[in-house]
Amino acid sequence: MNDVNAPDDETPICSAKDCRAPAVWVLAWNNPKLHTPERRKTWLACDEHREHLSSFLGMRGFLKDVVTLPEWQERESAADR
Template sequence: MTETEPDWCSAKGCRSAATWALLWNNPKLHTPERRKTWLACDEHREQLSDFLAARTLLKEVVAHTTGREPLPGEGPR
């Protein structure tokens, strides 16, 4: 059995395992049901959420599970 690497936090330079999925959508570019994903560790969850929320792009924050199937409308990461 091989151990897989965790999904990493999307914060610049962070190499912590992601524990959160920040689902977002840019209505100027994406259909309303489309969700893009940034991953975040506990330390960067608020920072990345605030960045997306300030631009009115953040739709939802959910717990991230490595290797999970994409949510409906969620595009590739």
């Protein structure tokens, strides 16, 4: 039986533990002890987990940017051109 609310295999999902909700947000971050300043790692977040994941990264000084998934995809697409 298929859950009509479950994301398909192509849908980006939230990075929060055990969450399977579709991602709405991209949290761009880096660990300055490991990454060059321009490097960006990403976590994806649903609306419910955006604040929790942002706080986790922010408390460590890792969070660099929070944008909607479509905005991030547009930035990435423009950078590839």
